[in-house]
Amino acid sequence: MGPPESERRVVRIPALRARAPSDGHAASWDLTDSGREAKFYQLTAAGCRQLDSETAYWLQMSRAIALVLQTGE
Secondary structure, eight states, rough: OOOGGGGGOOOOOOHHHHOOOSSSSSEEEOOOSOEEEEEEEEEOHHHHHHHHHHHHHHHHHHHHHHHHHHTOO
């Protein structure tokens, strides 16, 4: 368990905050290599599936946009 809420240094990660709470990632407090407390995030199996799905969608959209841009030349 990490330090009390008042002592925690919070790093805001918009993508994670926007999705919280989520089954896509898990978080835990642990020590960094330098001995400081930090919150670590890890993708769950559901998060990996969601990442794969969103990556495929992004690739499809970026290819479509590239085609539009090429035909406009």
